[in-house]
Amino acid sequence: MSATSTAAKHRAQPLSRAEKARLSEGKRAERRLGWLLCAPAAIVMVAVTAYPILYSVWLSLQRYDLKFPDDREFVGLSNYVTVLGNQYWWTAFGVTMLITVVTVVVELVLGMALALVMHRTLVGRGIVRTSALIPYGIVTVVAAFSWRYAWTPGTGYLANLFSDSAPLTERASSLAIIMLAEIWKTTPFMALLLMAGLALVPEDLLKAAAMDGATAWQRFTKVMLPVMKPAILVALLFRTLDAFRVFDNIYVLTAGANETSSVSMLAYNNLIKGLNLGIGSTMSVLIFLTVAIIAFVFVKLFGTAAPGSSEEGRR
Amino acid sequence: MRKTRRTAWRARRVGAAAAALALLGPLAACGGDEGGTPTINLYYAPEQNLQKVVDDCNAEAAGRYRISYQVLPRGADDQRVQMVRRLAAEDDGMDVLGLDITWTQEFASADWILEWTGDNQAQAEQGTLAGPLASAEYQDKLFAAPKNTNVQLLWYRTDLVPQPPSTWDEMIQQSLDLKGQGKPYQVITMGAQYEGLVVLYNTITVSAGGHILDDEGTDVVFDQGAVRGLEILHRFATAGVTSPSFTNSIEDDARLQFQGGNAAFQLNWPFVYPAMQEAAPDLAAKVRWARYPGVDAGTPSKVTIGGYNLAVSRYSKHPQEAFDAALCLRNAEHQKFSAINDGVPPTIESVYADPEMTEAYPMKDTILEELRDPATRPLSPAYQNISTVMSATLSPPASIRPEHTANELRKSIKDALESKGVLP
Numbered sequence: 001m002s003a004t005s006t007a008a009k010h011r012a013q014p015l016s017r018a019e020k021a022r023l024s025e026g027k028r029a030e031r032r033l034g035w036l037l038c039a040p041a042a043i044v045m046v047a048v049t050a051y052p053i054l055y056s057v058w059l060s061l062q063r064y065d066l067k068f069p070d071d072r073e074f075v076g077l078s079n080y081v082t083v084l085g086n087q088y089w090w091t092a093f094g095v096t097m098l099i100t101v102v103t104v105v106v107e108l109v110l111g112m113a114l115a116l117v118m119h120r121t122l123v124g125r126g127i128v129r130t131s132a133l134i135p136y137g138i139v140t141v142v143a144a145f146s147w148r149y150a151w152t153p154g155t156g157y158l159a160n161l162f163s164d165s166a167p168l169t170e171r172a173s174s175l176a177i178i179m180l181a182e183i184w185k186t187t188p189f190m191a192l193l194l195m196a197g198l199a200l201v202p203e204d205l206l207k208a209a210a211m212d213g214a215t216a217w218q219r220f221t222k223v224m225l226p227v228m229k230p231a232i233l234v235a236l237l238f239r240t241l242d243a244f245r246v247f248d249n250i251y252v253l254t255a256g257a258n259e260t261s262s263v264s265m266l267a268y269n270n271l272i273k274g275l276n277l278g279i280g281s282t283m284s285v286l287i288f289l290t291v292a293i294i295a296f297v298f299v300k301l302f303g304t305a306a307p308g309s310s311e312e313g314r315r
Numbered sequence: 316m317r318k319t320r321r322t323a324w325r326a327r328r329v330g331a332a333a334a335a336l337a338l339l340g341p342l343a344a345c346g347g348d349e350g351g352t353p354t355i356n357l358y359y360a361p362e363q364n365l366q367k368v369v370d371d372c373n374a375e376a377a378g379r380y381r382i383s384y385q386v387l388p389r390g391a392d393d394q395r396v397q398m399v400r401r402l403a404a405e406d407d408g409m410d411v412l413g414l415d416i417t418w419t420q421e422f423a424s425a426d427w428i429l430e431w432t433g434d435n436q437a438q439a440e441q442g443t444l445a446g447p448l449a450s451a452e453y454q455d456k457l458f459a460a461p462k463n464t465n466v467q468l469l470w471y472r473t474d475l476v477p478q479p480p481s482t483w484d485e486m487i488q489q490s491l492d493l494k495g496q497g498k499p500y501q502v503i504t505m506g507a508q509y510e511g512l513v514v515l516y517n518t519i520t521v522s523a524g525g526h527i528l529d530d531e532g533t534d535v536v537f538d539q540g541a542v543r544g545l546e547i548l549h550r551f552a553t554a555g556v557t558s559p560s561f562t563n564s565i566e567d568d569a570r571l572q573f574q575g576g577n578a579a580f581q582l583n584w585p586f587v588y589p590a591m592q593e594a595a596p597d598l599a600a601k602v603r604w605a606r607y608p609g610v611d612a613g614t615p616s617k618v619t620i621g622g623y624n625l626a627v628s629r630y631s632k633h634p635q636e637a638f639d640a641a642l643c644l645r646n647a648e649h650q651k652f653s654a655i656n657d658g659v660p661p662t663i664e665s666v667y668a669d670p671e672m673t674e675a676y677p678m679k680d681t682i683l684e685e686l687r688d689p690a691t692r693p694l695s696p697a698y699q700n701i702s703t704v705m706s707a708t709l710s711p712p713a714s715i716r717p718e719h720t721a722n723e724l725r726k727s728i729k730d731a732l733e734s735k736g737v738l739p
Contacts, residue, residue, distance in 0.1 A: 065734035066403055066425050067696040086737040169563060257508070261739065272396055274700050274738045275403075275425070 053288065059281035066275035079282040088266060089283070095175065096262040100243040103182045107239060108232075110183070111190030118191065119198045136188040144252035147181045151253075171258040178260065181249045186242070190235055197231025198224070237298040241291055263287050353633040355382045355640045358398060359413030360623070361389055364656040372643040380636040382411075382644070391415055391510070395699070402427040407630040410637040411644070414459060414624045416450035416691075417698045420532070423453035424696035428626040431457040435638045442647070446689035447662040451624045453694075459624035462645040463659035466618050466685045467518070468604045468678060470573070470581040470588070475499060479605035481615075483519070483547050486580060486608050490556040493579055501578035503569050506552070506561040508710035513692070513702045514619045515582070516709055520544030521617045521690035523610040532695035533732065537725045545717040547610065552712035562711040574598060582607065584621070585678060586658055604678045606685055617690040622662065660686075700731040700738060707739050 063075045083089050114132055121128045135143070150156040153166050167173035201224050209219045225232070247264040254260045256269070267287060271280030359365060369384045376382075387394040395418055401409060402422070414422060422428045431439055439460035440448060447461035469486075471479050475498055480486035486502060493500035505511035520527065525540020552561065558572050566584060573581040574595045581587065591599040609616035625641040627634055643649070650661035655675040660682055661667065667676075667683050676682070693701055704727040708720060730736035 063734055066399075067421050068424060068734060069426055071734070082735050083737060088737050088739045256739070266737075266739075269738045272400065273392065274703075274736075275399060275421075276700075276734055276736075276738075278734065279737060 056281045056284050056288075059277050060285045062278050064277040064281075066277065075278070079278050080286075083279060083282050083286065088261070089263070091259050092261045092263045092266045095260060096244060096246065096264075098175070099179055099182065099246055099262065100240060103179050103186070103243050104236060104239050106179075106183050107187050107190045108236065110187045111194050111235070114187060114191035115194035115198055118195055132191060133188045135185050136192075138185075140185060140248045141252055143185055144181060144249045147177065147249075148253050151177055168254055169258065171260060174254045174258055174260045178246075178249050178253055181253065182243065182246060185249075186239065190239055193235035193238065194228070194231060197228035197235070200231065201227045233298065233302055237295065240294055240298070244291055244294065245287070263290075352378055353380050353636050355380050355410045355631075355633060355637050356385055356408055357382050357411045357413070357640070357644070358385050358387055358409050359411075360391075360394055361386050362653070362657050362659070364653065367656075368644055368649045368652060371649065372640060375643060376640070380633065380640055382640050387413070402628065402630070405630050407628075407632050409628045410631040410633060411641045412626045412628055413462070414626050416447070416461070416464075416620070416622050416624055417702070419451055419459050419624050419626065420453045420694050421696040421699060422626060423456075423458040427629055428458050429629055429631075429634055429638075431460065431627075431638070435642065438642050439645075442663045442665055444662055444664050444686050446620050446686055446691060447622055447624075450620065450622070450691055450694070453696075459626040460641055460645050461662035462623045462625050463650065463653060464620050464622035464662045464686060465584055465660055466620050466682055466689065467514075467582055467584050467607055468681055468685070469607050470583065470602055470604050472499070472579050472598075472601050473603050474601045475579045479603070480580075480608050481606075482612050483551065483608050483610060485612075487551060487554050487556055490579060491554065494556070499577050499579050500556065501558045501572070502551070502556045502580040502582070503558055503564075503573045503578045504561070504582035505564050505566055505569050506557070506710075506712060507563050507565050507568075508706050509565060510702055510706065511565055512709055512712070513705050514621070516544055516548055516705070517692050518607065518616065518619045518690055519547050519610065521619070522607075522614070523547070524614075527701075527728070528693040528695055528732075532693060535725050535729045535732065537721055537728070542717050542721045543610070545715050545720055548709070548712050549715040549717060552715070562713075585660065585676075585682065588678065589658065604681055606681055615688065616685075617688055618685045619692060620686065620689045622659075695732065697731050697734075700736055701728050703738050704728065704731055704736060 060079055061074060061076060062072060063079075064072045118125075118129050118132060148168065150158040151167050153159045159167065167177060205223055205227070206219055209223050214222065245264050246262050247268070250256060250260060250262050250265050251268075256262075256265045261269070263283065264287065267280055267283035270276050270283060274280065357369065366384055369382045373381050387397060394413075395415070398409065398412055398414075402425070412422070412428065414428075419428075423430075436457050439451075439457060443461055444464065447464040448457075451457055451459040451461050469479060475493055476489060480489055490500045490502050504515060506515070517527070520541050520543070523540040523543045525542070525544050526536040526538050527541055528534065529536050551557065558564070558578065560568065560572065564572065566586075569581060569583050570587045570590060572578060573583075573587070574591055576595075576598060588599070588602075588604070591602065607616045607618045625645055627637040627641060631637045645662070647661075647663045647666050650663055651666050651669055651671065653659050654661050654666065655671060658675075660676075660679075664683070666672065667679050672679055692698060695701065705724065708724055708727065709715065727736060
């Protein structure tokens with residue numbers, strides 16, 4: 001018994017190894033073809049992203065001010081010391097974090113509600129979906145201008161609702177308006193991503209749960225949410241990365257007055273207005289690193305997968 | 316079947332080519348110097364009647380060049396950012412640049428504008444007031460031709476103030492007296508966190524004999540006079556004589572507050588006078604002007620000048636014609652035209668003596684008096700950065716603590732000069 005089994009094993013192993021070799025040969029060829037097919041895209045990506053990123057890193061290690069072209073020199077990490085020791089940077093960082101967390105959380109809740117409505121609508125589904133997506137279709141700067149005028153005393157309908165104060169001249173109310181504009185603008189995007197996740201929830205599963213006596217809330221939290229988890233995480237990741245780079249709404253609404261600058265605004269002010277390529281690039285690199293850390297945390301810790309990648313591809 | 320598809324494809328290709336040509340058409344027209352006449356692109360802030368000056372110069376040039384006026388955005392920051400970005404990219408589509416006087420050193424240091432030499436320099440300097448001329452120089456070389464200048468005056472209500480004050484102390488005292496009598500008393504000026512606040516502080520400091528930078532503009536001085544400037548600004552902001560919206564006011568807000576009738580004094584640019592004559596003629600009849608108040612009795616004020624300079628881009632394809640065009644745009648005759656029609660005070664002294672100026676500029680003698688003994692803002696390539704950190708530190712003026720604020724400013728201005736500063 002044992003002998004035959006060992007023999008079988010012995011026989012089986014070389015066979016399987018040969019089989020594996022054959023398989024992997026086919027697979028290798030397939031993989032090579034895959035690489036060849038995506039090489040052009042990868043090369044273009046590297047050319048348009050890697051070069052600017054590396055150039056920014058190189059600039060951030062220099063004293064390089066367009067106003068003083070003769071004083072250009074390599075200064076190591078001293079720009080990082082300057083920026084990380086500066087109160088304006090940390091204020092902007094705090095503001096950006098606050099905007100990111102608040103807007104993403106609110107968008108998730110509202111987006112989910114909107115997705116459920118769009119998913120469940122039976123009549124006029126097209127109209128409901130289209131009208132829900134309108135804010136996302138409007139250019140951010142245009143929308144920001146209409147918010148600004150709405151909140152300007154004298155011209156704006158919203159400012160007149162809330163007494164005669166000028167809400168865009170105070171910090172707390174300015175930040176609230178910036179977040180409101182962000183949420184109004186991107187909730188439809190969140191809803192769209194979540195709706196794709198809702199489509200993954202099998203109707204049978206919900207019916208079975210209902211059969212077992214689960215309430216609507218239980219069906220939502222115990223069935224729908226777990227099935228939708230990958231879609232939710234992807235939506236959160238996209239929106240967090242996007243929200244962290246907030247620029248246009250702030251630029252139009254307050255231009256960073258009253259300590260409402262985001263890190264992107266600060267980098268713009270130092271790069272474009274201050275002409276200080278060294279300090280400005282340092283900020284850009286720091287923003288890039290923060291975004292990279294956020295993405296890393298989402299992908300590795302929460303197990304977010306890129307949409308479309310299979311279980312196998314993730315390993 | 317195949318043939319038709321091929322023809323269809325060819326038709327589509329022809330269509331695409333036509334579309335491409337249609338897209339390229341305007342570009343070609345843009346770069347073309349038709350008929351051998353070089354086009355000189357003038358990039359200048361919106362000025363209502365500047366096109367007439369341009370047309371005049373084009374007629375005078377008689378085919379040697381043709382100036383094309385490209386209107387920059389209205390906001391000063393937007394103007395600068397547009398020019399800076401294109402110059403950093405070595406854009407050769409810009410020839411003559413209209414620079415706010417505080418940008419001239421920056422553009423010169425960045426090597427973006429050409430030095431004025433020889434005959435061009437002589438023409439630009441001929442009869443030009445010393446203050447505006449200094450604003451066009453960098454490291455003792457001329458880099459621009461002053462086109463117009465500007466200076467603030469003290470506007471006061473003759474029905475409330477019999478004798479205009481000559482110092483800040485006097486003005487604050489007069490205002491407090493009026494307040495005690497229950498009459499309009501406010502002193503209106505610009506106090507928002509922006510360039511206007513830096514101009515206010517600079518005027519007080521230079522009038523007190525203080526210095527922010529050394530004469531070369533390369534190092535921080537921030538002497539006792541500069542600290543005194545902080546003290547006076549702080550006292551003014553806390554004496555109870557300003558309007559409630561002082562810390563939120565820019566030029567036009569100040570003008571409107573004064574027209575509102577609650578104020579006795581206004582420190583502002585000359586544009587407020589014609590505007591007041593139009594909007595509040597009854598009030599305007601009671602308003603007169605005087606030299607800006609000084610700091611010490613017996614020492615007249617030194618008032619910060621504004622204005623625009625014309626420079627020639629290093630990347631211009633026709634520099635010689637660009638210099639000629641700039642000189643034409645700012646010659647005495649055209650400065651007079653712009654002064655009368657667009658309200659921008661001339662930089663050539665003799666223009667003020669012209670009889671036509673009297674009607675448009677009843678206050679021209681006071682302007683000229685201030686212009687002969689003016690204050691310039693720190694002449695440094697890093698001025699933009701210095702100004703940004705200064706307005707952030709000085710705002711709101713009521714929270715200034717003179718010695719403490721002075722130390723803060725010494726450090727942040729030094730950082731700005733060494734490209735180490737972070738802009739808010």
